[in-house]
Structure formats: C-alpha cells, structure tokens
C-alpha cells in the first residue's frame with residue numbers, strides 16, 4: 001500500500017507513487033483534477049499525471065510505465081481497444097466489451113485490464129428510482145458498448161439502438177429480459193422509439209461542438225424523459241435543448257466521476273471520496289452541481305429519477 005501523508009505537508013519525494021492517464025490528446029483530460037484531489041483527501045503519497053501517447057505506441061508506453069514502478073493507469077481515446085489487447089488478463093466486463101480504460105500493474109509483472117466506464121454506468125443507473133425500461137441508445141463505439149452492457153445488467157426491457165453506421169449495431173449479448181432493436185439513424189422509426197422511451201442516451205461523439213445536433217431530440221424529449229449525455233461541454237446545444245424541453249438531464253460529468261471512482265478503488269485499494277472528486281471538478285470547471293447530484297424533483301409517472309448519493 002502507498003504511504004499516507006497529510007494534504008498540507010504533501011511533497012513529491014522518491015517514495016511518491018505515480019498514477020496517470022494515457023491518451024492522445026490528453027491535455028484536456030479532467031482525470032488529473034479529481035484524482036489528485038482524491039489522493040490528497042485520502043492522504044496517499046501519490047500523484048496522477050497525464051501521459052500523451054500517440055496511437056500505435058500504447059503497449060510500449062504501458063511496458064515502460066510498468067517497468068518504472070507506476071502502480072496503474074487510466075487509458076482514454078484512442079487506446080481503449082489497444083489496451084484490451086495489451087493486457088495479460090481482462091477482468092469482467094472488459095473481456096466482454098473488448099475495451100479497457102483502467103490498467104493495474106500487478107507486482108508479479110501482469111497487467112490487469114478493467115472497464116470502469118461500464119462499472120460507473122451501473123453505479124449511475126443504480127441511483128435511478130426505477131430500473132430503466134425502454135431506452136434509446138445512440139452511438140456504437142466503445143462507450144456505447146459499455147453502456148449497452150450496463151443496460152443488460154440493469155434489466156432494461158428494450159434498447160432501441162441507433163448509429164450513423166448501422167452495420168455496427170450488432171449486440172454481443174443476448175438475454176430473455178432485454179431486447180435490442182436496431183433502428184436506422186435519423187429515421188421515422190427512431191423518432192417513434194424516442195417517443196416510446198423514458199431514457200435517451202447519447203453515447204456518440206456529438207455534443208462537443210456548437211453545431212452538433214442529434215436527430216429528433218428537440219421534438220421528442222419531454223418532462224417524462226431523462227436525457228443522459230456522455231459528453232459534458234457546458235454550452236453543449238444538446239444539453240441546453242434537452243433542459244429547455246423539460247427533460248431531466250444528466251451530463252457526462254456524472255459518469256466521469258463514477259468511472260473515476262471505480263478506477264481509484266481498483267488502483268489504490270481505497271474507497272474513493274466521491275464528494276471531493278465532484279467538488280474538485282466543479283471548482284475546476286466553474287459549474288454548479290449537475291442534475292444527477294441535485295435533489296430529486298417531481299417526475300413524470302414513468303420517468304426514472306436519479307436519487308442523490310452520499
């Protein structure tokens with residue numbers, strides 16, 4: 001276990017442990033913000049730093065960090081699938097999803113890969129008053145697969161799944177409880193599916209640019225809908241439009257902090273101080289509490305409403 005130190009007296013020394021995040025680009029990553037706040041809060045003699053690693057260099061970077069005594073790292077775009085291939089062992093559900101965002105370097109030289117996007121999503125869905133029933137999932141990349149897996153775990157009855165490239169809509173999983181229904185992107189059937197669902201999830205990369213739009217969003221969201229967007233640009237048109245339609249909105253910070261908390265516990269062996277992590281993020285971004293952290297407000301009859309945690 002790393003040595004514990006007081007936050008006020010923290011100095012990096014030869015004994016300080018190192019954690020980090022590998023990505024390209026990585027300079028925008030918010031993980032160092034809440035990880036370092038969490039490390040100070042629990043009193044660990046450790047730091048968390050960003051490592052810019054270009055595509056194609058991941059396994060070299062992982063081997064080098066492991067050889068340098070780093071305890072473990074997070075992995076972000078574009079490396080999540082390459083990380084799954086580089087690990088010696090994949091821990092569920094990373095093995096089923098085929099993507100890894102957390103790598104733990106074990107003392108025996110093995111590399112263990114985890115998918116805490118999926119674990120964080122399970123944790124987020126567990127805050128809903130009711131399990132998700134009918135859901136629209138937009139996107140079919142690594143994050144969408146992690147979300148789809150967690151919707152199976154949470155027992156959603158129907159997942160209407162839509163993506164720009166329809167051929168990617170092949171579910172690796174099946175269950176008696178959850179039916180996955182592929183829906184053509186921007187079609188009338190997608191509009192019907194959005195009206196029929198109480199939870200709409202944007203797991204595409206759309207939402208970071210002012211001009212980004214999602215098909216039918218403005219016409220189908222209502223106060224009985226919950227809109228969960230994995231992106232979290234504060235002036236995202238999608239988030240603003242969803243709020244304007246009266247939908248309950250959960251932005252990507254809610255998942256970011258939960259996947260980070262799961263990774264923190266896996267890599268340090270300590271419970272993650274969630275409220276410290278949230279506060280650090282909010283202070284850094286200069287934003288108020290997200291809807292998922294705020295007290296529940298009255299909901300439509302069938303809308304799942306997130307409960308306040310801790």
Ligand code: NAP
Nearest residue numbers: 139140141142143144163164165203204205230252255256
């Ligand atoms: P990814 O593997 O690159 O997948 C991106 C998805 O977005 C693909 O399905 C892609 O469609 C779709 N897409 C991209 N441009 C589009 C466009 N112009 N129109 C329609 N669809 C488009 O990325 P990812 O890892 O799944 O991540 C997706 C998003 O989630 C990213 O913005 C990422 O930052 C965010 N994320 C957030 C968290 C969090 O903690 N909040 C965690 C993970 C990811 P095609 O399949 O047709 O290419």
